[in-house]
């Protein structure tokens with residue numbers, strides 16, 4: 001089969017599409033003919049060797065994807081060949097390929113209304129954001145939610161899930177054109193962290209109270225401003241540090257306002273709680289099927305475009321999600337355009 005291979009650690013230029021052996025499923029596994037895989041910021045960290053889990057080279061990149069079940073190993077009873085599914089393969093990866101063999105516990109049936117290329121880039125961003133906001137942050141209807149890095153994959157999912165949970169959503173980012181797309185995706189307010197004073201704007205937009213819940217994929221200066229613009233009893237959700245600076249917390253601020261600074265280890269959550277992962281996925285996919293959530297596919301291109309897709313993500317040229325499709329998932333071969341809006345920059 002064809003696969004995106006990482007032969008040595010480095011930047012996206014090391015990647016190439018080559019032949020890779022298929023693998024028959026063992027007990028508890030399924031083999032899936034993939035239509036596509038979702039591009040994640042984490043892919044950049046995995047190939048650079050800076051991600052928390054290291055992989056022996058060569059390996060096949062790609063944490064998530066969607067396609068059709070080909071074969072089930074012994075003991076797999078919730079799936080059968082021909083099922084349309086998504087897969088989130090946090091440990092094994094290998095989803096930028098024609099096929100992947102993965103634990104059945106990380107595979108979920110996709111409703112007929114949801115295109116497979118939409119599902120291919122869904123699991124990580126929507127799963128992370130839902131786990132962060134509903135489980136870790138206990139976001140309540142009527143509360144204010146700030147989403148940093150809102151034009152990104154996790155960010156735009158958090159904007160939509162925050163709205164679905166009844167919050168007033170303030171989205172932040174560094175580019176007006178991308179923030180306009182975030183407004184179209186459902187945010188109530190946007191703040192440009194490059195041209196505006198973040199702390200002052202967040203306080204103004206929350207009538208001086210500060211935000212009830214803040215979801216932070218950025219860290220650095222954005223985190224520091226968040227600590228000064230969070231409400232009493234607020235929850236600050238730590239997702240990642242795309243700014244490159246891991247911030248430090250002054251515990252007196254936590255004490256005075258009674259705030260919670262909460263880690264969101266989504267990969268660990270899915271490993272420890274496969275049933276909760278599957279239940280959340282089903283709920284979120286139903287929200288897509290019914291039109292409550294509208295995943296935003298910015299870019300859909302063949303596996304061979306992996307280098308430029310990752311460079312665009314690194315260079316902040318992507319809004320929402322990029323997906324790489326296989327020959328089986330090529331939009332014409334799959335029967336039309338993928339779902340979700342494709343928004344030009």
Ligand SMILES: NC(=O)c1ccc[n+]([C@@H]2O[C@H](COP(=O)([O-])OP(=O)(O)OC[C@H]3O[C@@H](n4cnc5c(N)ncnc54)[C@H](OP(=O)(O)O)[C@@H]3O)[C@@H](O)[C@H]2O)c1
Nearest residue numbers: 041149151152153154173174217239240241243264266316
């Ligand atoms: N905790 C978990 O379980 C978990 C799960 C998934 C992802 N993550 C992490 O979450 C982070 C975001 O992932 P993603 O896939 O959403 O990435 P993404 O699609 O690249 O989005 C990140 C957004 O942050 C902004 N940004 C990028 N570089 C920046 C910089 N140097 N300084 C400030 N802002 C910057 C960009 O928006 P603007 O250009 O508009 O500012 C971009 O849209 C990553 O660190 C990823 O590893 C964690």
